[in-house]
Amino acid sequence: MTDSQLKNMTRTTSYGLTAFFMFFLAIQNYRYGFYELVYTATFLIPLLGFGIAYTYAQRFFEIKDHAHPILLAVMVVLIASNINETSSNATLWLYPIGLLSYLVLPFRMSNVFNAGVLISLTFFIMIQQGLFNSLSFFTSYLLISSVASIFAYLHHHKNRKLIELSLHDPLTGAYNMKHLDDTLTKEISRSHVTGNTLSLIALKVDYFDQFTDVHGNNAAKDLTIELSEMLGGMIRAGDSHYYDDNSLFYMLLPNTPQEGMLIMTERVRRTVEETKWQTIGTMTVSVGCTTSTEKPTTAESLLKEVQCALSDAEANGHNRVNHFTQQ
Numbered sequence: 001m002t003d004s005q006l007k008n009m010t011r012t013t014s015y016g017l018t019a020f021f022m023f024f025l026a027i028q029n030y031r032y033g034f035y036e037l038v039y040t041a042t043f044l045i046p047l048l049g050f051g052i053a054y055t056y057a058q059r060f061f062e063i064k065d066h067a068h069p070i071l072l073a074v075m076v077v078l079i080a081s082n083i084n085e086t087s088s089n090a091t092l093w094l095y096p097i098g099l100l101s102y103l104v105l106p107f108r109m110s111n112v113f114n115a116g117v118l119i120s121l122t123f124f125i126m127i128q129q130g131l132f133n134s135l136s137f138f139t140s141y142l143l144i145s146s147v148a149s150i151f152a153y154l155h156h157h158k159n160r161k162l163i164e165l166s167l168h169d170p171l172t173g174a175y176n177m178k179h180l181d182d183t184l185t186k187e188i189s190r191s192h193v194t195g196n197t198l199s200l201i202a203l204k205v206d207y208f209d210q211f212t213d214v215h216g217n218n219a220a221k222d223l224t225i226e227l228s229e230m231l232g233g234m235i236r237a238g239d240s241h242y243y244d245d246n247s248l249f250y251m252l253l254p255n256t257p258q259e260g261m262l263i264m265t266e267r268v269r270r271t272v273e274e275t276k277w278q279t280i281g282t283m284t285v286s287v288g289c290t291t292s293t294e295k296p297t298t299a300e301s302l303l304k305e306v307q308c309a310l311s312d313a314e315a316n317g318h319n320r321v322n323h324f325t326q327q
């Protein structure tokens, strides 16, 4: 299940459960003779139904999320219209809306929404029913929305960590190969639309296996981290670098023509050669590079081209930049 399918399912279920809860509250109010709240429920339940329909439509059409906060705000106003000098039963109906907001709105927006409800309704109840009732609403709504907010925050935080872990290589902090596949596919489509050239570079430390045999795995890891930091510092905003394995790096340069890419790769090769490396003193790298042509291409074929160019650079004596040429 994709992220957006899961989000839509959560929203639909949350609207459905809230509608069920409202229906139950409406029956209770009918039994006790609070007919105004029953009338309000006849508006609220269709509004929640609209929320379900809107979420469903979002699966098929590119519709923004704007309707969700508006829908929740309308429901709060409808409920608040039942609060008067004598009755505060309607405040009970606000809690499920507050909880619903954490399930259908983005985290920050739901915090702002609940803060707005808390402040405006506290003042409104104070005017209608005095300080004691408004304080009682304030404390109970604050407690419930804070608990919901803490849970939502934990979920949001874990989610961000998981996304980061799924995109980055744990050793170097560079992006991983799965992310390169995804980004490359997107950038290829973009370059077809805009007509801008896309450049891809593969770079590998020369004689890295021998280095590992002599200096050990830890030194090899330290060198890889050092090199990754250097590459990350040399690329421009909009470029990105990726780590595969065995000291093999890729760099993706959108909107960069062949001449620009050759300037950039030669600069990287020379900088590596001239740098005093903590773990090894001096070292060199071989670089393979390719640029997208006007012909339709795929991420797979660009990767093959760049790997082929890198193998040729290594076969022709290492410490060189080699641009892929069609045989």
Ligand SMILES: Nc1nc2c(ncn2[C@@H]2O[C@H](COP(=O)(O)OP(=O)(O)OP(=O)(O)O)[C@@H](O)[C@H]2O)c(=O)[nH]1
Binding pocket: 234, 235, 236, 239, 253, 254, 255, 256, 257, 259, 260, 261, 263, 264
């Ligand atoms: N994408 C990308 N291209 C680069 C980078 N460095 C150099 N280039 C390319 O090489 C060309 C010449 O770059 P430089 O030698 O830095 O000259 P420059 O006058 O600073 O280049 P501009 O910043 O584009 O004006 C640029 O126009 C780019 O196409 C880089 O880090 N990333």
